[in-house]
Amino acid sequence: MRPTHPVWAVLITIVAMLAQVIIGTAPVVLLLDRDNVLYRPLGMIGITLASLGLVYLIRRLGRQPWRGVGLTGSWRAPLHLLLGVVQATALGFACAAARARTGALWAAVGVHTGSHLANMLLPTRDIAYGVQLVIVTGTLCVTGLLILSGRRRDGTAATDGTARTTAPSLFRR
Template identity: 30%
Template sequence: MRATTPPWAVSIAVVVMFVQAFSGPLIVGLLMQDGRGLLAQTLSALTVTLVSIALVFAVRRFLGRQSWQGVRLTWSWSALWQALAGVLIGAVAVVTAKAYAVALFLTDWVPWWETARDALPYLPLALAIPVLNQAFPEELLWRGHVYDTLSARLPTRVVVITVAGVFGALHVFSQGGADTLLEKLLYIVTATALGLACTVARMRSGAVWMAVGVHGGFHIGLRLTLTQEAGFGAQLALMAGALVLAAWVVDMVYRARPHREPVPVPVPGETV
């Protein structure tokens, strides 16, 4: 199918990413007068996830004639542990980078009571919003659909570079508070490093859940450990380095795991 060739697959994914990102605020904005409250943000994030599932399914079913199983959105206990491990990896990378920035006197912590005190009763919901709004839908699209599609036609190393690179480059449209040209470039580098860590997690775990966890853990770490805006560029550089290191650690851990040969299943009447 033409839609499964690398240029078309990536181009379609870019369109889908923008459609799903704007779907939540648009739909909630049409249904609710105030789109800034916690309820509106939650509904918007949930809408983005649902639209993402529908769009990825439609692209695979009608454009690529691909099985849904290829996105590797498997449901099992191992998926739960992979997701939790990913959250830990992403959060630790962010917290470590910020701690280094503070230790180097590049910035300082924001006292939690100045920002999080009023949000404590709604903290689980506040942490779920970035997962539903960004982590899950973006990972389903890029590390689920696009990774699977490109893997059928390109070498693994090329797939990893392409998926991480395009994902990072798209963040030129989302600068996250970057002001100077250097900060904007570092923001893209950090997004690319996040894409690399998520792609390696998808490649080594064989499913999309660890990638969702890494992406979600990254945003959770950002929200739980707030720092001053001073030294923003340095913080981005440190986070990018921490994410690349995280990708390397995930790769090494899975490489070090002993390879288990499949256990033969006895056939009645035969000896094994």
């Protein structure tokens, strides 16, 4: 069987998923108490870094180009690199705004998934790559601001600094 066979792809994905959680959280679990304020954020950062490292290793071991991951743009110019970082920050802002507005993680997952689907349906072009990065970054910032300008389901403003501690009425008994 070739490594690209669906059975191998599923097995590699499962092993990578378990490895990223175990490797990513191990330092935090070993070094910090559960009550520490940094316990959860550092664990999430560890999982993210482990995920990126595993994707890099899997791509390198398979000698596959990054085009398969969706990175088809020209990243040669320093301005493009800077705009890429700003775009990632804008995506994080839009996801955080969705989370702050709804109080649910799935809204942020939806914003993140929508961004990646848009990149697949409207692929980047090398012709005006910098312009496209600026447009996407601006769109993500405006989206985040529009999401924050609304009200939550429970009637409180999304930016009043309060966190919802109870589940929506749909999930209450």
